[in-house]
Structure formats: structure tokens, C-alpha cells
Amino acid sequence: MKKMDFENKWVIVTGASSGLGREIALYLSKMEKANVFIIARRTERLEILKDEIESTTNSKVKLFTSDLSIDGAGKELFDYCTGTEEIYAIINNAGLTAYEVASASNMKTYEKIINLNYKTVVETSLLFLEYFKKKGSGGILNISSMAGLMPLPYQAIYSSSKHGLSGFTLALIGENIKNNVNITLFSPGGIKTEMVQSSGLEDKFGKNNIFNMDASKVAKTAIIAFKNAKVHVIPGLMNKIADIMQRLLPKKMIASMFEKSYRPIDKK
């Protein structure tokens, strides 16, 4: 794995219409001079981002509207993007959670979370891996979560989808350690984004939860890690300490601690 250089190259960012993905696209274009292929469902949000990037940088922007939770969406994204431009990297960032008692939701919601956070990312990772191998260069950055490293009660399906993604990405790194494709796993803790608001986590922990990092800071850490061919990065000192603690302590203790801390307001 070697250092990456994004200048004048096309980088795909999924989930770029808000939060971390939006900040990643801005950082890549402003600081790394990359051209960005931005993907999400909300086209109008993508158009606003395209205007912002094109009016403030020399980077080019293309957008592709897609619901990545639908079967075959990864292949459709791959065909469209590689058919339009030569792609240098993909950042699989789009994600969704549900904050509730695991049995309270329904299989439709679970399928959507698993398809978006895990299945489509597996599909795009494998398709782009072969594409980059043929080209002899390229990179895949998979945005997982600390919920993919430890048990997270009341986000059980999200946590399991991210565990799957983390395991898949690390195994893929192992298989490809000797070729010219960079693969990075990124596992953030809480970030101040729409996901925290729309899931109800903000109501539980408050708007100014000190443990939630700024999306722009997390985006910068993610791109620097990817650029420097890091295998696995957790942003933020507190998160790094929490990861070490959760690896040392018994899993029952960790699950019980997080159960108390994440217990929904309406569940006594």
C-alpha cells in the first residue's frame, strides 16, 4: 500500500448530501484538489454542494442520485461512475441507524440498514477492488463506526451491520496487502450530524454532547488516514481511549454500561 495523491483524480463519495460525506467531499475538493463524484438520494442537496465546490475551487463535480439500500444499487453505481470517468478512489460513507429496542422495529427497516451499511458496501468494494487492481492503483475507504467494534444496545441492527462492515474490510485488507490498492477502515464515534438528530440520539444526549465531534474535523482525519494508507483509524483521543477500555474489559460489563447510558428516555 502506498501514499495516495488525489489531485485532479475522480473520487466517489457516497452519502455526500449531508454530515460527514458532505464534509469529506468539501475537504477533498478544497484541500486535495480532487474531482468528486457525489452520491445520495436528495438530488437538490447534491446540486447545492456541486455549486459550492465549483464556485470556490477548480475541482469538477458530478452527481448521481441513487438509493443505495436497493438490491443491485452498488453495481449500478459502479457501471455509471466508471462509464463516465476514470475513478481513482471510492469512499463508502452513506449510512443509517435506528435508535430503539431491537424487537420494536420491523424487518423492512432492518433490511434497509443492512443493505445500505453492509451489503451495498461489500458490492461496491469488490467491484472497485477488481477495477483498481486492473488499473494498478486506487483506494477504498470504508466508513464504519465504533459501533462496529463494541456492543451498542438500542442500535443493535446498526451495530451488527457495522461489525460486518469492519470485519469484511479488515479481511479484504489482509487479502490485498501486497497489491497496489489501498483499503482503509475508519471507525468514528459520535459526530454532530443529521444522523444524531433524526435518530433521536440528540434528544437523549443533548445538542451539545461533548463526545460528538465536528464533522469537518472527522472528515479531515479520515482523508489524511486514507491518503497515508492507514489500515484502521479511530478519530479523537477520547474514542481511542474508549476503544482500548472496551477491549480490556469483559463484554458483559461493556454491554451493561452502554445499556444504561443509551437507554431511551421513554424506557425506564
Ligand SMILES: NC(=O)c1ccc[n+]([C@@H]2O[C@H](COP(=O)([O-])OP(=O)(O)OC[C@H]3O[C@@H](n4cnc5c(N)ncnc54)[C@H](OP(=O)(O)O)[C@@H]3O)[C@@H](O)[C@H]2O)c1
Ligand atoms: N453521526 C455519527 O455519530 C456517526 C458515528 C459513527 C459513524 N457514523 C457513520 O458516518 C457515516 C455518515 O453518517 P452521518 O453521521 O454523516 O449521517 P447523515 O448526516 O445522516 O448522512 C447520511 C448520508 O447517507 C445518505 N443516505 C442515507 N440513506 C441512503 C440511501 N438509502 N441511499 C443513498 N444514500 C443514503 C444520506 O443522503 P440522502 O438522505 O440524501 O440519501 C446522507 O448523505 C455513516 O456511515 C455513519 O454510520 C456516524
